[in-house]
Amino acid sequence: MTTERESYRPEIEKSDDEWRQELTPEEFQVLRKAGTERPYTGEYYDAKTAGTYACRACGADLFTSNEKFDSHCGWPSFWAPLAEGTVRYLHDRSLGMERIEVRCSRCDSHLGHLFKGEGFDTPTDQRFCINSISMTLVPAE
Template sequence: MKNPQENSGIKSIPLFRVETGKVENVSLLQLTEEEWQARLTPLQYDVARRKGTEYAFSGKYHATKETGIYRCACCGTDLFTSGEKFDSGTGWPSFSAPVSPLNIRTQADRSGGMIRIEVLCSRCAAHLGHVFDDGPPPSGKRYCMNSATLDLKKTG
C-alpha cells in the first residue's frame, strides 16, 4: 500500500510538535519566489528567502522573555521554545537548542569571507540565522536567529 502523499509528488517529512510531544509527518512547503513575496513582509522575505540579516537590536524578539513556542514565520513549524532562549547580548534572539533536530537543518555558509553554519527550517527551507559554538552549557551552542523569521506563540 503506497502512501497517497508519495503519489501526489509532495514529499512529507517527520517534524516534532511541541504541543503534542510527538513526531508527525508534514508535507514540505515549497512556493515560488512570487508566492513567497506575496505572503511575507519585505523584511521577512529578505531574511528568509534571500538570506538577509536584520539589524541587531531591531527585531521584536531579541529581549523577549515571554513563555511560548517560536515557530517559523513562513510555515508555522515549531523551531525553539522560550525554555532554551537566553540573553546573548548580541541583539538577536538566541537559543541553546531547537525543539528537535528534525525541525531544522544546517549547512555550511561561505558568504562574507568566513565559514559559518547556516540554520534553515526543515519544512520550507527558510533561512533562519546561524549557529555558533559559544553558547551556554550543556549544548554549548548559540542559535543566533532573526526575529523576522520567527513567530512567537505564547503559552504562558
C-alpha cells in the same frame, strides 16, 4: 548534523512570487534571500515571554522559550532547537568567513546561524543566533 543541499526537498515548496505574496518585503529578504536584521532591532531579541517560536513563513515549531538565553548579541539566541530535525544546517561561506546557516526543515527558509564553542553556560555551548523576523512567538497558555 546534515549540512548538504543536494538530497534535501522541503515539504513546502513555493516560487519566489508565491512567497512575495505571503511575506512582507523585509520578511522575504531574510527568510527567502538569507538576509539579516540589524542587531537589537528585532522584536524578540530580549523577549522573556514563555512560548514556542514558529517559522514565520510556514508556521513550523522551531524553538521554545525554555532554550532561549541572553547572549547579548542583539538577536534571539537559543542553545538548541525544539527537536531533532526541526531545523537543517548548511555551510555558509559568505562574508569571507565559515559559518553554519540554520534553515527551517519544513519550508527551507533562512533563520540565522549556529555558533559553537563560545563558552556560554548552557547545556550545549551552542548559540542559535536567529532573526526575530524569521519567527512568530506563540505565547504559552
